[in-house]
Amino acid sequence: MGAHVMTSSNVQIIEQLYESFARGDIARVLGAMDPQVEWTSAEGSIYPGTFVGPDAVLNNVFARLGSEWEGFQAAATEFLDAGETVVALGRYSGMYRETGRSMSAAFAHVWTMREGRIVRYRQYVDTRKIAEVL
Numbered sequence: 001m002g003a004h005v006m007t008s009s010n011v012q013i014i015e016q017l018y019e020s021f022a023r024g025d026i027a028r029v030l031g032a033m034d035p036q037v038e039w040t041s042a043e044g045s046i047y048p049g050t051f052v053g054p055d056a057v058l059n060n061v062f063a064r065l066g067s068e069w070e071g072f073q074a075a076a077t078e079f080l081d082a083g084e085t086v087v088a089l090g091r092y093s094g095m096y097r098e099t100g101r102s103m104s105a106a107f108a109h110v111w112t113m114r115e116g117r118i119v120r121y122r123q124y125v126d127t128r129k130i131a132e133v134l
Contacts, residue, residue: 011086030054087109092130096134
């Protein structure tokens with residue numbers, strides 16, 4: 001019908017997060033996180049575990065993505081608005097420097113927001129696709 005669907009501010013925050021990550025503006029990504037953010041990477045993913053706080057995310061995830069991968073990207077193509085929860089669907093791509101192999105793997109990221117800040121992140125990913133390049 002051509003009706004304009006308003007996306008919530010939470011969805012907009014998460015969309016901007018992927019844009020900032022793509023530009024390499026990691027400070028902005030970390031700045032969107034609550035000081036006690038719980039970041040959980042999938043079991044069997046590259047950097048599994050739960051990391052608490054932006055510094056832990058930077059050191060255990062982002063710094064390693066930057067140094068161990070060439071052209072790593074997390075491209076989200078669909079955003080599902082569930083109020084305080086936003087689900088982003090997309091694909092990872094990049095080349096793992098140690099093996100020289102490239103990958104493309106589907107992901108779902110579940111973001112939990114409180115007062116415009118990220119309080120929880122959960123990653124779901126096709127870990128086999130990642131394991132094949134490691």
